[in-house]
Amino acid sequence: MSKDLTLVKGRRVGQFNERVMSELQVVQSALETAAGRCRWNRALRGLWYGLLAGALLSLLALGAYHLFPLPLWNVIAAALVPFPCMLLGLLIGGLRKPKLQQVARWLDGRQRLQERLSTALEVSSQPDNNSNTWRDLVLADAAQHVRGINPRQLLPFGLPKATRWALLVLALAAGLGFVPEYRSKSFRQKKIDETNIKEAGRQLAELTRHNLEKRTPIVEQRKESLEAVAALGDQLAAKSMTRSEALKDLANQAEKLKEEISELARDPALRRLEQAARSATGAEGQTASALQKQMEALQKQMGTPIGNPDALEKLKSQLDKLQQAAKGLADKNSPGNDAERQKLSDSLSALSRQAQDIGLQMPQLDDAINALAANQTDLLLKDLQAATTDLEKLREMSKNMQQLQQQVEKLGKDLAEQLKNGQPELAQQTLQKMISQLKAANLTPEQLQKMMDEVAKAVSPAANYGKVAEHLKAAAGQMKSGDKPGAAQSLAKASDELQNLMQQLADAQQIQAALDAMNQASSAIGTGQGWRMARGMPRAGKGGKPGSGVGTWADEDGQWDGTTTAGWDNSGVVRPDEDPRGVTDRGEGEVSDALKPTKVKGQFSPGGPMPSITLKGVSIKGQSTLGFEQAATAAQSDAESALSQEKVPRAYQGSVRDYFDDLKK
Amino acid sequence: MSTEEQIQTFSQSYTALREEIGRVIVGQDAIVEGTLISLFAGGHVLLEGVPGLGKTLLVRTLGQVLDLSFSRIQFTPDLMPADILGTNLVMESPSGRREFEFQRGPIFAHLILADEINRATPKTQSALLEAMQEHQVTAAGELRRLEEPFFVMATQNPIDQEGTYPLPEAQLDRFFFKILVGYPSADELTEVLNRTTAGVQAQVQKVLNRELLLQLMNLVREVPVASHVKDYAVRLVLATHPRTETAAPIASQYLRFGSSPRGAQTLLLGGKVRALTHGRFNVSFDDLQAVAPAALRHRLILNFEAEAEGITTDQIIGQILTDVPRDAQAVSV
Numbered sequence: 001m002s003k004d005l006t007l008v009k010g011r012r013v014g015q016f017n018e019r020v021m022s023e024l025q026v027v028q029s030a031l032e033t034a035a036g037r038c039r040w041n042r043a044l045r046g047l048w049y050g051l052l053a054g055a056l057l058s059l060l061a062l063g064a065y066h067l068f069p070l071p072l073w074n075v076i077a078a079a080l081v082p083f084p085c086m087l088l089g090l091l092i093g094g095l096r097k098p099k100l101q102q103v104a105r106w107l108d109g110r111q112r113l114q115e116r117l118s119t120a121l122e123v124s125s126q127p128d129n130n131s132n133t134w135r136d137l138v139l140a141d142a143a144q145h146v147r148g149i150n151p152r153q154l155l156p157f158g159l160p161k162a163t164r165w166a167l168l169v170l171a172l173a174a175g176l177g178f179v180p181e182y183r184s185k186s187f188r189q190k191k192i193d194e195t196n197i198k199e200a201g202r203q204l205a206e207l208t209r210h211n212l213e214k215r216t217p218i219v220e221q222r223k224e225s226l227e228a229v230a231a232l233g234d235q236l237a238a239k240s241m242t243r244s245e246a247l248k249d250l251a252n253q254a255e256k257l258k259e260e261i262s263e264l265a266r267d268p269a270l271r272r273l274e275q276a277a278r279s280a281t282g283a284e285g286q287t288a289s290a291l292q293k294q295m296e297a298l299q300k301q302m303g304t305p306i307g308n309p310d311a312l313e314k315l316k317s318q319l320d321k322l323q324q325a326a327k328g329l330a331d332k333n334s335p336g337n338d339a340e341r342q343k344l345s346d347s348l349s350a351l352s353r354q355a356q357d358i359g360l361q362m363p364q365l366d367d368a369i370n371a372l373a374a375n376q377t378d379l380l381l382k383d384l385q386a387a388t389t390d391l392e393k394l395r396e397m398s399k400n401m402q403q404l405q406q407q408v409e410k411l412g413k414d415l416a417e418q419l420k421n422g423q424p425e426l427a428q429q430t431l432q433k434m435i436s437q438l439k440a441a442n443l444t445p446e447q448l449q450k451m452m453d454e455v456a457k458a459v460s461p462a463a464n465y466g467k468v469a470e471h472l473k474a475a476a477g478q479m480k481s482g483d484k485p486g487a488a489q490s491l492a493k494a495s496d497e498l499q500n501l502m503q504q505l506a507d508a509q510q511i512q513a514a515l516d517a518m519n520q521a522s523s524a525i526g527t528g529q530g531w532r533m534a535r536g537m538p539r540a541g542k543g544g545k546p547g548s549g550v551g552t553w554a555d556e557d558g559q560w561d562g563t564t565t566a567g568w569d570n571s572g573v574v575r576p577d578e579d580p581r582g583v584t585d586r587g588e589g590e591v592s593d594a595l596k597p598t599k600v601k602g603q604f605s606p607g608g609p610m611p612s613i614t615l616k617g618v619s620i621k622g623q624s625t626l627g628f629e630q631a632a633t634a635a636q637s638d639a640e641s642a643l644s645q646e647k648v649p650r651a652y653q654g655s656v657r658d659y660f661d662d663l664k665k
Numbered sequence: 666m667s668t669e670e671q672i673q674t675f676s677q678s679y680t681a682l683r684e685e686i687g688r689v690i691v692g693q694d695a696i697v698e699g700t701l702i703s704l705f706a707g708g709h710v711l712l713e714g715v716p717g718l719g720k721t722l723l724v725r726t727l728g729q730v731l732d733l734s735f736s737r738i739q740f741t742p743d744l745m746p747a748d749i750l751g752t753n754l755v756m757e758s759p760s761g762r763r764e765f766e767f768q769r770g771p772i773f774a775h776l777i778l779a780d781e782i783n784r785a786t787p788k789t790q791s792a793l794l795e796a797m798q799e800h801q802v803t804a805a806g807e808l809r810r811l812e813e814p815f816f817v818m819a820t821q822n823p824i825d826q827e828g829t830y831p832l833p834e835a836q837l838d839r840f841f842f843k844i845l846v847g848y849p850s851a852d853e854l855t856e857v858l859n860r861t862t863a864g865v866q867a868q869v870q871k872v873l874n875r876e877l878l879l880q881l882m883n884l885v886r887e888v889p890v891a892s893h894v895k896d897y898a899v900r901l902v903l904a905t906h907p908r909t910e911t912a913a914p915i916a917s918q919y920l921r922f923g924s925s926p927r928g929a930q931t932l933l934l935g936g937k938v939r940a941l942t943h944g945r946f947n948v949s950f951d952d953l954q955a956v957a958p959a960a961l962r963h964r965l966i967l968n969f970e971a972e973a974e975g976i977t978t979d980q981i982i983g984q985i986l987t988d989v990p991r992d993a994q995a996v997s998v
Contacts, residue, residue, distance in 0.1 A: 115950060119948075138889060
């Protein structure tokens with residue numbers, strides 16, 4: 001107290017007015033220095049508080065993401081939100097420059113200056129009055145206390161308590177990231193549906209666009225319809241739709257396409273053309289000359305003309321038997337087998353003669369006979385194997401030749417047959433040939449007569465092809481009257497009409513293809529099995545590779561959703577084969593009588609009904625593009641694969657093998 | 666005398682008073698300080714403590730060191746207001762004429778020691794109300810001014826409550842400070858024994874006369890107070906008002922009534938005196954906090970819950986001082 005009061009001694013108000021100003025400046029200067037530091041401190045404090053706020057927001061967002069089906073960007077936002085919050089806190093903290101009065105009050109509290117600075121500042125700002133003496137005293141006291149204060153030393157930068165909390169909350173948020181999020185079954189189903197819809201939409205758009213690129217419909221309206229289908233596919237792929245919405249949109253568009261197809265189907269000419277196309281031989285697009293060229297090439301490859309495939313098959317089976325016998329001979333390599341050798345040699349000679357009889361040269365057989373005579377069993381087997389391979393190749397080529405011959409036979413010989421057989425392209429080619437003949441100057445009357453007869457004969461079968469019959473009739477008349485240019489023109493019109501009909505048919509087929517694709521999309525969305533499954537293709541597993549086999553291709557995350565086997569009811573079924581057993585007595589397994597497969601040997605009687613069962617599913621229309629044998633072989637391969645991978649229950653494995661064995665027979 | 670000289674005189678007088686009182690009173694610095702703060706602030710003091718702690722001695726010593734008229738009133742249940750204020754008596758003049766003449770009671774002094782004030786009846790206690798607040802008394806239908814300065818130093822015993830009359834709230838509010846007198850420490854007690862059991866009694870000198878005291882009392886009121894310090898005093902008092910927006914939670918829970926505006930006045934005046942006694946020319950938050958218990962404890966009325974739980978007003982004030990921020994507007998870093 002005495003120290004403070006010494007300030008008073010000897011002072012008079014009039015004497016230290018000048019000093020008062022300097023003291024005020026001292027105080028203000030110190031406060032201004034502290035203000036900058038104070039501002040920085042406040043900004044840093046704002047930064048840490050921003051981090052705390054951001055961490056809390058992050059924790060909340062992550063918690064919400066774990067509880068509710070929010071989009072994935074919420075997680076990214078939760079991870080990023082602390083940064084803008086820190087920046088915002090820094091800005092808010094450091095944006096405003098603190099007033100001197102605020103700094104004075106803060107410094108008073110911080111340095112325990114007993115409100116000297118703030119009081120001095122406040123008193124000095126008041127207008128002059130009787131309390132001037134007090135103002136001077138207070139200022140002098142404040143100036144004395146503020147001297148020597150170094151803000152940098154007094155206000156060191158430090159971390160506020162909020163930092164600890166912010167780090168704790170951040171750690172919690174990070175920990176929450178490892179907790180699996182909760183998603184309801186309905187939500188998961190919805191996501192699967194969305195994926196299926198998008199995939200179906202993408203495939204639909206891709207397929208339709210591919211068709212459009214291959215061929216543009218001749219009628220603008222049909223083109224627009226197909227483009228609308230592609231647009232619908234894009235819409236399905238782009239938008240998030242529910243299953244019912246997607247099916248509704250698909251059904252609406254499909255309805256339009258069906259209407260167009262119905263409209264096309266009303267045209268009898270087109271109907272006839274479509275029927276003819278359905279019963280086509282497969283060589284429709286090929287001309288007789290092209291087929292002939294193929295046959296010649298094949299014949300050249302085969303060399304001399306050979307017998308039919310049946311004869312070759314017979315030879316092959318005999319050769320197989322002889323090969324088996326030769327193998328047996330090789331096993332029993334003893335002198336007592338001379339009789340068998342002789343017998344084998346005779347059989348080989350007979351087989352060689354048979355081959356020569358049907359025009360087949362097989363030098364390997366002669367080599368085999370020589371090897372047998374020289375008792376070279378290995379060489380004998382080798383030669384027999386080579387003969388078998390050659391015979392197999394010849395049999396295949398012979399079969400192909402036979403098929404080509406059948407196709408050639410089915411091609412219409414003249415215009416009437418071509419129209420009757422539903423071969424409009426061939427008919428068109430014939431018409432073009434006639435037109436060029438008519439235009440040629442060297443057409444003899446006989447040739448003209450023959451052409452006229454052919455055209456007249458074709459008038460009747462052409463009745464199903466719109467105006468083609470009319471034009472042919474006119475052409476025949478014009479030929480009769482010797483009007484070759486008129487006849488050529490009429491034939492050209494008939495050709496154009498055929499061309500137009502084929503275009504219409506192609507349009508219809510294109511629309512039908514789009515409709516099929518839409519049905520497939522509907523099926524994929526409706527059943528929830530995806531586009532590939534709806535198309536009968538294996539769904540891609542991990543790594544985008546198809547198949548459900550072993551290894552990483554399996555869709556390990558896939559869960560049975562109850563849709564595919566919802567109709568199954570195995571309650572009450574006794575399965576002793578699935579009863580737990582020891583390792584050693586795991587045998588073939590016993591099946592209850594109710595589950596034992598009944599083998600019924602199919603007896604095919606021509607004209608009689610075949611035994612059949614009805615399976616519910618998507619109906620497949622149209623003709624198979626695969627041969628029966630190919631299909632059966634593929635099915636057997638799949639079955640063997642399934643058996644080897646233990647996919648088929650043990651009790652049924654025998655049944656499956658029996659089924660395919662029977663099929664082979 | 667200039668302000669600086671007055672401040673210098675204040676400092677010297679205060680120091681001298683402490684020294685003189687210290688000759689008689691051992692220890693009890695806070696009690697002495699509180700009493701002197703009340704004196705310079707022109708307020709009355711209620712000293713509460715068990716018997717034998719030096720309450721009366723303190724006031725008596727104060728009366729001795731101040732060159733002021735001093736009256737001691739021993740309050741008893743049969744004490745009447747007229748015994749304090751005075752009354753009209755029939756007096757015979759030198760001419761032989763008999764007439765009523767007002768005989769002044771002991772209240773007509775500068776320094777009044779109201780010993781064991783709670784032993785008097787409320788009627789008698791109320792006789793002090795006007796004198797304490799207005800510094801005047803009304804007796805025999807006539808208003809009579811009391812000479813300045815006028816201080817009432819009352820003592821009361823918290824125990825032995827039988828036959829006592831607790832002071833009414835209105836009267837309690839008129840006391841500037843209520844000071845609780847506690848037990849002395851071991852050293853202090855030893856010193857007390859040394860002083861009181863020896864043959865020599867300590868003698869004190871008068872160090873402050875009436876005129877100078879009045880000047881210093883005026884000086885105290887000139888001490889500047891910053892607006893935020895005033896605001897703190899206001900917020901402290903408002904925090905004691907239960908069930909209001911500004912109330913502290915503990916006040917709403919345990920108080921029936923909070924402090925009157927006199928509490929805020931007391932805080933500020935007490936703070937001013939304390940600032941000067943600590944060699945400062947301005948009031949600080951610490952000053953307000955230091956005087957807050959003495960200034961507010963008798964102005965807070967506890968509710969039943971507080972009584973049942975044994976909560977004291979000092980506990981409530983302590984919590985309020987913790988809860989109410991000193992400078993809510995200061996820049997926070």
